[in-house]
Amino acid sequence: MNLSKKPYKGCRDLFPPEKLRQDYLFQRMRQTAQLFHYQPYDGPLLEDIELYRAKSGEELIGEQVYDFIDRGQRHVAIRPEMTPSLARMIAQVHRELPKPIRWYSIPNLMRYERPQRGRLREHWQFNCDIFGAPAGEGELELLQLLIHLLESFGAGQEHFEIKINDRRLMENFFKQKLKINNEQTGQLYRFVDRYQKITHDQREQQLAAIQLSEEQKDLFNAFLEIKNFTELQLYFQNENELLVDIQQLMENLQSLNLAQYVEYDPFIVRGLDYYTGLVFEVFDKHPENRRALCGGGAYDNLLALFNEKPLNAVGFGLGDVTLKDFLLTHQLLDEKEIHKPPLLITFQDQIAHLYAKKICQAFRSNDQQCEFLMTPIKINKAFDYAQKKNIHFVVLIGQDEFNNAQFQIRNLEKRESSYFQLKEIKANLLEGL
Amino acid sequence: MNLSKKPYKGCRDLFPPEKLRQDYLFQRMRQTAQLFHYQPYDGPLLEDIELYRAKSGEELIGEQVYDFIDRGQRHVAIRPEMTPSLARMIAQVHRELPKPIRWYSIPNLMRYERPQRGRLREHWQFNCDIFGAPAGEGELELLQLLIHLLESFGAGQEHFEIKINDRRLMENFFKQKLKINNEQTGQLYRFVDRYQKITHDQREQQLAAIQLSEEQKDLFNAFLEIKNFTELQLYFQNENELLVDIQQLMENLQSLNLAQYVEYDPFIVRGLDYYTGLVFEVFDKHPENRRALCGGGAYDNLLALFNEKPLNAVGFGLGDVTLKDFLLTHQLLDEKEIHKPPLLITFQDQIAHLYAKKICQAFRSNDQQCEFLMTPIKINKAFDYAQKKNIHFVVLIGQDEFNNAQFQIRNLEKRESSYFQLKEIKANLLEGL
Numbered sequence: 088m089n090l091s092k093k094p095y096k097g098c099r100d101l102f103p104p105e106k107l108r109q110d111y112l113f114q115r116m117r118q119t120a121q122l123f124h125y126q127p128y129d130g131p132l133l134e135d136i137e138l139y140r141a142k143s144g145e146e147l148i149g150e151q152v153y154d155f156i157d158r159g160q161r162h163v164a165i166r167p168e169m170t171p172s173l174a175r176m177i178a179q180v181h182r183e184l185p186k187p188i189r190w191y192s193i194p195n196l197m198r199y200e201r202p203q204r205g206r207l208r209e210h211w212q213f214n215c216d217i218f219g220a221p222a223g224e225g226e227l228e229l230l231q232l233l234i235h236l237l238e239s240f241g242a243g244q245e246h247f248e249i250k251i252n253d254r255r256l257m258e259n260f261f262k263q264k265l266k267i268n269n270e271q272t273g274q275l276y277r278f279v280d281r282y283q284k285i286t287h288d289q290r291e292q293q294l295a296a297i298q299l300s301e302e303q304k305d306l307f308n309a310f311l312e313i314k315n316f317t318e319l320q321l322y323f324q325n326e327n328e329l330l331v332d333i334q335q336l337m338e339n340l341q342s343l344n345l346a347q348y349v350e351y352d353p354f355i356v357r358g359l360d361y362y363t364g365l366v367f368e369v370f371d372k373h374p375e376n377r378r379a380l381c382g383g384g385a386y387d388n389l390l391a392l393f394n395e396k397p398l399n400a401v402g403f404g405l406g407d408v409t410l411k412d413f414l415l416t417h418q419l420l421d422e423k424e425i426h427k428p429p430l431l432i433t434f435q436d437q438i439a440h441l442y443a444k445k446i447c448q449a450f451r452s453n454d455q456q457c458e459f460l461m462t463p464i465k466i467n468k469a470f471d472y473a474q475k476k477n478i479h480f481v482v483l484i485g486q487d488e489f490n491n492a493q494f495q496i497r498n499l500e501k502r503e504s505s506y507f508q509l510k511e512i513k514a515n516l517l518e519g520l
Numbered sequence: 521m522n523l524s525k526k527p528y529k530g531c532r533d534l535f536p537p538e539k540l541r542q543d544y545l546f547q548r549m550r551q552t553a554q555l556f557h558y559q560p561y562d563g564p565l566l567e568d569i570e571l572y573r574a575k576s577g578e579e580l581i582g583e584q585v586y587d588f589i590d591r592g593q594r595h596v597a598i599r600p601e602m603t604p605s606l607a608r609m610i611a612q613v614h615r616e617l618p619k620p621i622r623w624y625s626i627p628n629l630m631r632y633e634r635p636q637r638g639r640l641r642e643h644w645q646f647n648c649d650i651f652g653a654p655a656g657e658g659e660l661e662l663l664q665l666l667i668h669l670l671e672s673f674g675a676g677q678e679h680f681e682i683k684i685n686d687r688r689l690m691e692n693f694f695k696q697k698l699k700i701n702n703e704q705t706g707q708l709y710r711f712v713d714r715y716q717k718i719t720h721d722q723r724e725q726q727l728a729a730i731q732l733s734e735e736q737k738d739l740f741n742a743f744l745e746i747k748n749f750t751e752l753q754l755y756f757q758n759e760n761e762l763l764v765d766i767q768q769l770m771e772n773l774q775s776l777n778l779a780q781y782v783e784y785d786p787f788i789v790r791g792l793d794y795y796t797g798l799v800f801e802v803f804d805k806h807p808e809n810r811r812a813l814c815g816g817g818a819y820d821n822l823l824a825l826f827n828e829k830p831l832n833a834v835g836f837g838l839g840d841v842t843l844k845d846f847l848l849t850h851q852l853l854d855e856k857e858i859h860k861p862p863l864l865i866t867f868q869d870q871i872a873h874l875y876a877k878k879i880c881q882a883f884r885s886n887d888q889q890c891e892f893l894m895t896p897i898k899i900n901k902a903f904d905y906a907q908k909k910n911i912h913f914v915v916l917i918g919q920d921e922f923n924n925a926q927f928q929i930r931n932l933e934k935r936e937s938s939y940f941q942l943k944e945i946k947a948n949l950l951e952g953l
Contacts (some may be wrong), residue, residue, distance in 0.1 A: 089827045090574055092612045098564030103623065106560040110550070117543070122884045124862045124891035126540040131531030132565075132598070132628060132642055133586075141523055153566075156589035158632060163528060165565070165598070176533050179525045185905075187894065190536065195565060195628070199591060209565055224894040227877075235884065255599055342874050343881055394522045417695060426567050429557045439776050451555045451668065458557035461620065461657040472618075 097200060097208030104426075108507050111291050111425045112268040112407055112414075113193055119236040120191040123228065125215055126456055127192045130172030133163045138171045141392050142361065151198045165197045169214045170361075170389065172403065177218055177400075178393035186219030195408075207408055216402035223332055226365045226385060226402035227339050233369060233381065233403065240419045247380070247413070250352035251367040254384070255334050256323075257356060260310060269286050280358040316351040324505070336365065364389045365401070375504070376416045381405035428478040429456040430496075430517065433469040435485040444511075446494055449512040473499055496520060530633060530641030537859075542644070545840055546626055549646040552669040553624040556661065558648055561623045563605030569595045571604045574825050584631045598630045602647045602834065603794075603822065610651060610833075611826035619652030624895065626840075640841055645867060649835035656765055657796045658834035659818060660772050666802060667778055670771070683785035683799040684945060686766050687817070689756075693743060698736050702844070703947045712744070713791040716772045735739065749784040750780055769798065791881045798819045798834070814838035861911040863950065864888040866902040868918040875942075876917050882945040906932055913950050919935075929953060 095098045101109060117127070136154050139147070147387055148154065153165040169192055181188065192214045195402060200206045217225040230249060237247055261272045274297045282290065297305065313319050316337055323329050333351070340346040349367075357366040364385030384402025390398050414420045430450060434443035440463070447459045458478070460469070466483060468512060473481050483495040488506075496505050498520050506520050526826075533544060548652070569587050572580070578866045581587065596657040599605060602625055614621065633639045639785040648665060650658040663682060670680055694705045707730045715723065732740065746752050749770055756762050766784070773779040781799075797818030804811055816836025823831050826943045847853045863883060869875035873896075880892045893902070899916060906914050916928040921939075929938050931953050938953050 090570055090608070090825050092608055092826050094564045094608075095566045096592070096594075098566060099562075100564070100605075101560075101562040102609065102613065103559035103561055106562050106625075109562075110560055122887070122889050124889060126536035127534075128535040128536055129532075129539050129542075130555050131527045131533070132630060133528045133531060135524065135528065137523055153590070155586075157586070159529070163534070173534075175523070175525055175527075176535065179533070180535065192539075197565060228892070228894075231881070236927075238608065260558050268594065339874070339877070343877060349598050376649055385524070391825050392523050441772070444776060448664070454555070455714070456557060461661075 091181070095208075099207060099209065107425050108411065108420065109407055112214075112410055113211070115236060116191075116193055116405075117237055119232060119239060120213075120215060122235065123189070123232045125189040125191040125212065125232075126191050128173070128239070129194060130166070130169065130192075132165060132195075133157075134166055134172055134175075135236055136162045136164045138172060138175060138392075139167065142171050142174075142389065146407045150313050150425060151200070153197050153199060153395075160220050164195065167198045169194050169196065169404065171215075172216065173216060173402075174389040174392060178390050178395050181218060181390070181395070181398055183356060188218040189215075190218075191215045191410060193481075211407040213400065213405040213407070213410075216400055218398050220398045220399070220401070222399075222517055223335050223339075223411040225334055225416065229350065229383065229401050229403055230336075230340070230367065231343065231345065232407070234348055234404075237369070240414055241421075242414075242417065242419055243321075244347045245371055246417050246419070247348070248372055249349045249367055249369050250355045251333070251336075251349055251365060252352060252355040254356070254366050255364055256329055256333070257353075259329055259399055264310075265299070265306055266300070268302065269331045271297055274513055275307070279354055279356050282311070289421075313351070313353050318352045319353075319365060332365065349487075351352055357431055358385055360384075361386045361389060367403070369405075371413050371416065373416045376412060378409065380413050387392075426477065427456070428476065429458045430480050430482065431460065431473050431476075431478045432457050432482040433464050433484070434489075435463055435466060435469075436481060437463050437487065438486070439463075439489040443482070443494075446482060446484070446509060446512070449509060450516075451518070453512060453514040454519070470497075470499065491504055526665060528641075532640060532642065541681070541844065542840060542851065544853075545843055546644070546646075548669060548672055549624075549626055549838075551893045552665060552742075553646075553648060555668065555890040556622070556665045558622040558650075558665075561601070561606070561609060561625050562626075562627060563602065563609060565598060566590075566596045567599055567605055567608075569597045570786045571608060571825075572597055572600065575604050575607075575702070575822065584633070586630050586632060598625065600629055600631045602627050602629065602645060602837065603649075604825075606647065606649055606835075607822040610831070611823050611828050614651060614823070614828070614831055620658060621651040622648075623651075624648045633854060633919045645739040645842040646838040646843075647835065647894045649833055650746075651831050653831045653832070653834070656768050656772075656833075658832070659769055662781065662816065662831075662836055663769075663773070663800065664776065664778065666838070667781055669838075670802070673847055675847075675850065675852055677780045679850050679852070680781070680802055680803055680804055682800055682802050683788045684766070684769075684782055684798060685785060686798050687789070687795050688797055689762055689766070690761055690786075697739055697743075698732070700732070700736065704730055704732075708740070709789050710791060712787055712789050715744070716786055744786055746784070746786050752786075765798065790817055791817055793817075794819050794822060800836070804846045804849065806846075808900050809845060811842065813846050813847075815843045824948050853949075855892060859910065860892045861909065863913050863915065864893065864902065864906050864909075865890050865915040866897050866913045866917070867922075868896055868899060868902075868916060869922065870896050872896075872917040872922040873918070876915075876921060876927075879917070879942060879945070882942060886947045886949070886952070887946060888947075903930075903932065913953065 136361055139152055152167050157163050195210055195211050197209050200208050215229055261267055278293050313322055340349050355368050362384035366384035368379040369381040381403055385401045387399050389395045432443055432447045434440055447457050450457050469481055479499055481497045483497055488494050493506050495507055572585055585600050592597050595945050624642055630642050633641050648662055694700055711726050731941050746755055756903045773782050788799055788801050795817035799817035801812040802814040814836055820830045820832050821943055865876055865880045867873055880890050883890050902914055904926045916930055921927050926941055
């Protein structure tokens with residue numbers, strides 16, 4: 088027998104150093120969500136394929152979804168994203184719940200991707216959504232939450248920026264200014280979404296296919312020249328009502344000292360997605376990692392899939408891989424916080440084996456993390472082992488300690504020893520040493 | 521459009537109350553594993569089907585595994601259990617790691633099950649494994665860990681028991697005493713494993729199919745009569761060497777005051793699994809929920825699948841559904857610990873809206889969980905809402921507070937108010953109130 092030791096293509100074997108880091112990210116996500124009183128939920132790994140077909144269309148399913156027929160002849164898919172399951176669950180309970188409904192989740196998702204940096208077939212995604220908030224409030228709160236999360240790692244405006252746009256503004260521009268039809272609108276959304284990922288020639292080619300007049304092209308190009316919110320205001324100076332929502336958001340951010348993170352950007356449209364209002368993406372500012380960490384926006388109509396009335400919603404998804412890459416790029420992961428060293432419990436003589444077990448048990452009963460060395464070890468070797476693992480405190484039990492019903496705790500940094508009896512073990516005993 | 525709102529068969533929609541509870545269980549599992557210095561890992565959701573075929577045989581795959589052909593013509597399966605992925609990962613790194621290797625994981629798994637109480641198609645499982653420990657030490661440590669976890673919920677010997685057996689003992693009994701062949705041995709393992717789930721008639725029928733002589737039947741039935749470790753010692757009184765390992769374990773448990781949880785039981789054989797030494801199951805003692813919460817044991821040969829030398833191992837898997845059912849049955853889930861109420865932040869007048877946001881932001885910056893009410897609310901309604909949600913503290917900001925650049929914190933239990941300014945917000949502010 089000789090099976091492959093490799094993981095399935097595009098998936099990760101998360102060995103302890105990497106999984107510890109991932110758990111640390113998850114813990115921060117949970118803490119931040121709880122700080123804003125978002126409540127956790129989770130849905131099934133498999134869903135009826137119709138759920139994705141209805142929301143995303145055949146194209147996405149054909150290209151990106153893991154689907155198969157189960158033994159009961161049901162056509163199912165492994166969830167490629169969380170929002171459809173979320174919408175299905177909200178459709179069941181939204182009538183009974185006080186608004187706004189604030190939920191979060193950290194599901195594992197699978198997409199058929201060509202594996203590349205930051206894009207894997209399996210990843211986890213931190214999803215936060217708010218339903219039924221007053222106009223503009225959900226958008227603000229989710230941006231606050233995102234910024235709080237990133238700041239909690241020590242990230243600041245030198246590390247990331249949030250680019251925003253508004254689908255209503257884009258709709259107005261396409262329909263009222265460019266006066267193009269629905270098909271062209273869809274094509275232009277897709278074009279804008281991919282603009283910065285394609286070459287100059289590809290741009291020309293794709294734009295030609297959309298068949299805009301010279302006048303339309305000029306208008307469109309002028310619009311794409313808008314660099315920030317001030318220029319946007321200039322552009323729409325006679326139609327201020329279009330900017331009311333985005334202006335309100337910017338003012339709120341200003342008052343909360345968060346405006347430095349957020350800027351208007353006409354290229355943020357979130358592709359063919361289901362967004363209907365504000366859309367946003369978080370970008371890494373590092374020149375070598377200029378990618379979106381996270382995308383989100385406002386959407387109203389997902390409950391219609393379940394024959395329910397529209398319910399306004401805002402949500403975002405933040406991938407664990409892109410977040411990790413961002414934090415690593417900027418050296419914002421504190422390894423000392425991630426790997427908290429245990430107390431190492433050793434014995435030097437076989438006679439003390441059971442006694443050492445009891446000491447270990449007593450420390451654990453007092454919430455002290457312990458690593459127990461299961462065979463006798465010489466003191467110097469125990470110290471070597473501890474140093475290699477960044478462990479500061481070592482319990483030593485030699486013949487003397489055993490005969491005196493004692494044990495020694497060695498502080499390796501201070502090179503000091505203290506002696507205790509089993510019954511003296513208590514919570515936080517190491518703190519004073 | 522009218523999609524179904526139901527989850528896929530045998531899977532759960534985990535709405536916030538249930539997911540909060542699950543997260544609480546996961547958090548306890550992680551804390552306990554860390555207390556014993558087990559390190560987290562995770563593997564891919566999908567694996568090459570050969571991995572399961574090699575370990576479990578065609579039968580399990582045909583009946584219980586979600587498998588399909590991916591777009592690259594790979595035959596893959598959604599992981600039905602974690603041990604094969606674990607073995608694959610350990611096979612990659614075991615040579616370089618100091619022993620023992622202690623790992624844990626809490627993966628989501630999928631099995632084709634007929635959904636019933638405690639058995640769902642999707643569940644999570646707490647897996648702990650130790651590789652390369654000295655003889656008997658891994659078994660002891662994992663039992664300690666399991667007991668610590670259950671005790672941490674307040675469970676005691678009135679709630680659960682751990683039944684143990686030893687596959688080496690069973691092998692010896694089957695081969696040396698019954699003198700049956702390999703095929704019959706396999707059949708008898710399966711028979712014993714299912715004994716307590718089938719009727720008397722089914723037992724007779726199945727036993728007849730195994731074709732034991734009358735003498736073999738008598739011996740076998742006498743063996744199954746063994747009720748505890750003392751009776752086991754009597755049964756094997758002239759062959760004490762067979763009981764050395766299990767005796768050593770019992771003595772260790774005795775010294776650590778854990779023996780009250782553990783008893784010998786000849787019916788614990790862990791079916792057709794890959795175990796080679798000690799096997800154990802944790803049982804609920806409640807008369808209406810007498811089920812195994814958790815099973816595990818010692819295994820040596822899984823690395824052989826990858827052409828690696830044998831490495832001794834012990835592991836267990838504990839399902840989230842069975843654990844939850846156990847804790848609910850005995851009312852061991854402390855809802856107050858699971859649902860920690862936030863600080864409710866309200867404002868009574870629209871003029872204070874932005875000011876209330878700043879107060880909320882300041883509390884969150886000081887790690888205080890806050891729920892923010894996004895529209896003005898009358899004081900009595902705010903109190904009603906807080907009471908319904910078990911919230912103890914409410915921030916109130918009316919016209920007066922706003923004009924004085926203050927806010928009020930109301931302690932609903934004591935019916936007392938305190939007044940603060942924005943700049944006075946600090947960590948643990950509520951503790952003194």
